[in-house]
Amino acid sequence: MSAAPQPAAPALRAVVPAPLLEIERVAHVYRSALGEETTALDGVSLAIPRGAFVCLLGPSGCGKTTLLNMIAGFVTPSSGRILVGGEPVQGPSPSRGVVFQDYSLFPWLTAGQNVAFGPRMAGLGAAKRRASAQALLELVGLPNVADRYPAELSGGMKQRVAIARALATDPQLLLMDEPFAALDAMTRAALQRQLLDIHAARSKTVLFVTHNIAEAITLADRVIVMSPNPGRVAADVAIDLPRPRARTGAGFVALYARLADALGAEGTE
Ligand SMILES: Nc1ncnc2c1ncn2[C@@H]1O[C@H](COP(=O)(O)OP(=O)(O)OP(=O)(O)O)[C@@H](O)[C@H]1O
Ligand SMILES: [Mg+2]
Known part of the structure; x- marks a missing residue:
């Protein structure tokens, strides 16, 4: 009696994800x-x-x-x-989000408006972008600065806002x-x-x-x-x-x- 045919072995291929x-x-x-x-x-x-x-x-x-x-x-x-x-x-x-060495926030916008800038350009509605900017400011440890202008923030705070802004477009x-x-x-x-x-x-x-x-x-x-x-x-x-x-x-x-x-x-x- 001949053996039942075996299913073909799957090809051995290393799964290497493409680099980003x-x-x-x-x-x-x-x-x-x-x-x-x-x-x-x-x-x-x-x-x-x-x-x-x-x-x-x-x-x-x-x-x-x-x-x-x-x-x-x-x-x-x-x-x-x-x-x-x-x-x-x-x-x-x-x-691709970018954070520079020099605090590159827009001085005429508040911290919240700076963070919401990319989403605003992408057409996100005002209420949604305000909420997402606030959530990102909280993520970087600045829950209370949304209405402050860059000139009213320390260097470390400005860089935190810059990181939140870079993250805003996900x-x-x-x-x-x-x-x-x-x-x-x-x-x-x-x-x-x-x-x-x-x-x-x-x-x-x-x-x-x-x-x-x-x-x-x-x-x-x-x-x-x-x-x-x-x-x-x-x-x-x-x-x-x-x-x-x-x-x-x-x-x-x-x-x-x-x-x-x-x-x-x-x-x-
Ligand atoms: N706009 C420019 N026009 C002409 N040369 C430039 C320009 N920007 C940078 N360079 C030159 O290109 C080389 C690399 O500069 P770059 O700013 O990329 O270096 P870096 O590693 O970032 O330096 P640093 O650590 O000082 O920031 C340097 O020789 C610099 O003088
Ligand atoms: Mg450099």
Whole structure:
């Protein structure tokens, strides 16, 4: 008696989710009005999975802001391409939220109106956008500032409002360019904790630029170290320490030394 035919074995295929952000051999050359050229970045390739928290660490002038501006859609690469969710970046989009170093709130709008700006542009009704702005201000720990103007807020409060504003369009990707650099150490530590809570609660993908090695180790799952002249990826280091991360822990100290080494003499705290 012959054996019953067996069903075909399913093909063995590793299920690897496509990265949210793909940067392929990107270069950028700035040209001045006098025709002078600066190659800010050259041959930068990166793939960042959905939900990751990645820090870009590098000395001044290595092209971190240029790279972030290209991902945000404010600057077009001179060559190479950038894909978000498989689609080429062709300009700014509400699916990419941006927080800058300098408090970039609109000074003529209240905190609540700043947060509601993106939803207003997207056509959300007044009552709904007010309610969602208030909920986001509460999320960043500012339940009572909706009617205050930016000039009436401290630096830390302004950056919290800027984070709430960046979250208001429910972006897939949060791009942050040294958002805490101008803050005192205590406010910076509080905002780092809050950002980690938001990342965990909202499962956003975060790309965070910093000069600060300890900040990168505190925040990231992965640190991309860049080198200057022109800007390139010098190292790609996984940060697999449990959270919260004590700066005095042996793992933290070892990673600090490794990243400082990758940064070379230009490493900064
Ligand atoms: N608009 C511009 N026109 C000409 N050159 C520029 C322009 N913006 C940046 N650059 C040059 O491109 C290079 C990268 O600058 P970028 O601002 O991206 O560096 P960065 O890593 O963000 O530096 P920092 O840490 O100081 O913010 C630098 O040499 C800079 O002088
Ligand atoms: Mg910069």
